[in-house]
Amino acid sequence: MTYKELLEEVKERRLAQLFEYEICTPKIAKDFLDKLSKLEGEDASSDEAKEVLKFKDQLKTASEGEGGDWTEPVDGGCMEIFEQLQSWEKDIKTGSLEAREIEGMVEYVEKKWVPDPKMSKVAAAVLEKAKPMVQAAKKAERDKEQSRVVSEMKFTTGLAEGVIATYGMLGFTVPHFIIQGTVPPMEQLESKLTYFKEGLAIDPESELGKQLSEGIEKVEGLIPQMQLICKENPRQDMKESADYKQTIALKATLMAGSACAIKGNLEELGKMIEKAEAALKEDGEATLFEGESGEAKQKILTKAQYDKGLEVLKAKLKELTEKSEKAEAAEVKTEKTETTEEAKAEAA
Numbered sequence: 264m265t266y267k268e269l270l271e272e273v274k275e276r277r278l279a280q281l282f283e284y285e286i287c288t289p290k291i292a293k294d295f296l297d298k299l300s301k302l303e304g305e306d307a308s309s310d311e312a313k314e315v316l317k318f319k320d321q322l323k324t325a326s327e328g329e330g331g332d333w334t335e336p337v338d339g340g341c342m343e344i345f346e347q348l349q350s351w352e353k354d355i356k357t358g359s360l361e362a363r364e365i366e367g368m369v370e371y372v373e374k375k376w377v378p379d380p381k382m383s384k385v386a387a388a389v390l391e392k393a394k395p396m397v398q399a400a401k402k403a404e405r406d407k408e409q410s411r412v413v414s415e416m417k418f419t420t421g422l423a424e425g426v427i428a429t430y431g432m433l434g435f436t437v438p439h440f441i442i443q444g445t446v447p448p449m450e451q452l453e454s455k456l457t458y459f460k461e462g463l464a465i466d467p468e469s470e471l472g473k474q475l476s477e478g479i480e481k482v483e484g485l486i487p488q489m490q491l492i493c494k495e496n497p498r499q500d501m502k503e504s505a506d507y508k509q510t511i512a513l514k515a516t517l518m519a520g521s522a523c524a525i526k527g528n529l530e531e532l533g534k535m536i537e538k539a540e541a542a543l544k545e546d547g548e549a550t551l552f553e554g555e556s557g558e559a560k561q562k563i564l565t566k567a568q569y570d571k572g573l574e575v576l577k578a579k580l581k582e583l584t585e586k587s588e589k590a591e592a593a594e595v596k597t598e599k600t601e602t603t604e605e606a607k608a609e610a611a
Contacts, residue, residue, distance in 0.1 A: 266305060266312040269298055273315055277342045282321050284385035286341075292325035341376075341385060344368065348392050355400050358407045362400035369393050402466075409471035412462030416478045419455045423485045429521045430492050432579075433572045435564070436518060438489070439498050449486075449493050456482055507560045509546045513539060514564040517572040524579040529587055532580050539573055 273279075278295070281287035299319060307316060347368070354360035369390065376386035422442045430436040442448035456479065463475040520535030543551065552566045 264298060264301065266302060266307070266309060266315055269295075269302065270311045270315050272298075273318065278318055280342055280345070282318070282325070284388060286381065286385055287321070287325045288381075289326050289328050292322045292328075296322050296326055341382075344372075344389055345392075348389070348396065351396060351400075355396060355403050358403045360400050360403070362397050362404060365393055365397045365400055369397060405466045406469065406471060409462050409465050409469065409475065412459060412465075413471055413474050413478070415455065416459050416462075416475060416482070419452065420478060420482055420485070423452060423482065423489055425522065425525070426492060427485065427488050428525050429518055430496075432521045432524065432575055433517060433568070435514070435568055435572070436492060436496055437514065438493050438496055440515065440518060447493070447498065449489060452482070452486065452489060456486075507563060509542070510551050510560045510563045513542045513546075513551060513569065516542065517564075517569070517576070520576045521572075524576060524583070527583060529580070529583045532576065532583065536573065536576050536580060539569075539576075543569070 273295070276291070278287065281291065295318070299315070299322070302312075306312065351360055351365060372386050372389050372393070376382040376389075379386075425441050426436055426438050426448070429441070438448040442451055444451060446454075459475055459479050459482065463472055463479060466472045467476065516535055516539045520532055520539065523532035523535055548566060551569075552560055552564070
């Protein structure tokens with residue numbers, strides 16, 4: 264064996280930490296001293312030799328201590344716990360560690376090591392590091408769950424606001440086109456509200472909890488409007504709707520145009536207006552609003568609603584076009600100013 268090889272063993276068995284926590288037993292110390300004695304004739308001037316020999320006096324003292332041949336739980340891997348704790352610290356930050364894993368280790372140390380005087384110092388060090396990690400892991404778990412609830416809340420709130428905004432713009436809407444599913448939109452919204460409140464209860468004082476509290480208040484404010492809109496715009500029987508699918512498609516086109524207007528999507532809004540106008544021209548008023556099932560069609564969309572909806576969308580298209588043109592003009596003006604300033608700076 265060389266000093267270099269012995270240094271590797273010193274590091275592998277964490278000799279420095281064994282002394283730090285006072286668990287370098289006589290047997291372990293004698294084992295290292297025996298290996299050192301076999302290197303007495305070797306060159307001790309290397310950095311590796313100096314690193315090993317700095318433990319010689321501590322090893323002599325430890326070899327004379329009480330404890331006999333005791334090496335457990337040192338040889339059983341107790342020092343690896345610190346590596347495990349370091350690994351868990353990283354996992355806590357990513358939210359991929361459950362607190363119960365650390366709690367299991369804490370329970371083991373408290374049961375097996377704390378009562379043993381020889382392990383008291385290392386047990387205290389482990390618990391000092393691990394117990395705060397349990398709390399950190401629990402907080403990470405709460406944050407992870409609340410984060411999911413916040414994401415769902417934002418999505419659901421956006422849908423409800425979309426229903427209300429569409430209705431406000433066109434004077435009609437189809438709630439179940441926006442809040443889709445077999446369950447009626449209002450039932451979905453009320454069920455989600457309960458879910459949001461459960462998420463808030465996880466930790467009302469956290470930053471995410473505060474977001475949920477504000478979001479719940481907002482959703483509760485939207486519910487009365489949603490109730491009225493859903494009452495005025497009930498779900499149609501899909502079996503019957505096959506008879507007037509063109510009318511449904513036209514209404515959907517106007518709603519899609521409304522969504523484009525709300526998002527400020529100028530190009531798509533123009534396409535939806537063109538599509539709505541083409542539908543009236545191709546299918547005709549009789550097919551869309553009259554005929555044998557005219558009464559049912561009127562419940563879906565009237566000619567007056569179509570005219571008003573198209574008028575609103577065209578006004579929005581004009582408004583968005585003007586805003587876009589002004590923004591482009593301002594950008595061109597800024598570019599010209601910057602070019603002029605650069606030219607003046609070069610001339611100077």
